Amino acid sequence: xxxxxxxxxxxxxxxPVYAEQAAALGKLLAERxxxxxxxxxxxxxxxxxxDAALAAGGExxxxxxxxxxxxxxxxxxxxxxxxxxxxxERKAKMAxxxxxxxxxxxxxxxxxxxxxxxxxxxxxxxxxxxxxxxxADYYRPLREFADHMVAEGFLRPQHRDLIFIDPDPVALLDxxxxxxxxxxxxxxx
Numbered sequence: 001x002x003x004x005x006x007x008x009x010x011x012x013x014x015x016p017v018y019a020e021q022a023a024a025l026g027k028l029l030a031e032r033x034x035x036x037x038x039x040x041x042x043x044x045x046x047x048x049x050x051d052a053a054l055a056a057g058g059e060x061x062x063x064x065x066x067x068x069x070x071x072x073x074x075x076x077x078x079x080x081x082x083x084x085x086x087x088x089e090r091k092a093k094m095a096x097x098x099x100x101x102x103x104x105x106x107x108x109x110x111x112x113x114x115x116x117x118x119x120x121x122x123x124x125x126x127x128x129x130x131x132x133x134x135x136a137d138y139y140r141p142l143r144e145f146a147d148h149m150v151a152e153g154f155l156r157p158q159h160r161d162l163i164f165i166d167p168d169p170v171a172l173l174d175x176x177x178x179x180x181x182x183x184x185x186x187x188x189x
Contacts, residue, residue: 001176003035003061005098007113009106010044018045018105021135023052025104025169030058032173037097039090040064040082042075045104050075063093091116100129100176102169105138114163121181122159129179131164131172139165158182 006029012019022045029036036053039046040062053060054077061080065087068074074081084090091113095101103114120126132139143165149155162182164175 001034001099003037003098005037005094005101006049007110008045008104010041010046012044017136019048022048022104025049026052027056028169029053030056035059037061037094040074042073063090065090102131102133104133105135121162127181129176133169134165134167
């Protein structure tokens, strides 16, 4: 793993544990020599994870669409900052630069980014590991919903299991090291 893309909120959330865990993840990536690829903002837990990785001497690459540069306040002190024409180009660039994906807590944008890389993995468009840092059981409802999709016949168990879920980012990164993508077709029935 040379670089991990981290999807996360441009807000900080209501519980300080979200920022604490974002800082811990940024530091962990730097300590392991893994570069951080993220949305390029200096605000919310996006800014926290980037600042922590930078403070620990890590590589931090931001990718931000031109229209969000002022709204999300682009981080000024990154190793690299890529400015894209729009959101689709942003996600493609983040995926291109990364060897795997982690999601910290976040809102609709985080969920959308996660859903896209999960779908791409399901379709075989990439073979990179995906993990959720399940801070304070944040992703429990998503786990339950994925189980519901399997139970209702809309998702194969192997595709639900494309996403590693653990509150411990060390465990997730360790799982990433031995990741083997499944070789099951997407279509059911």
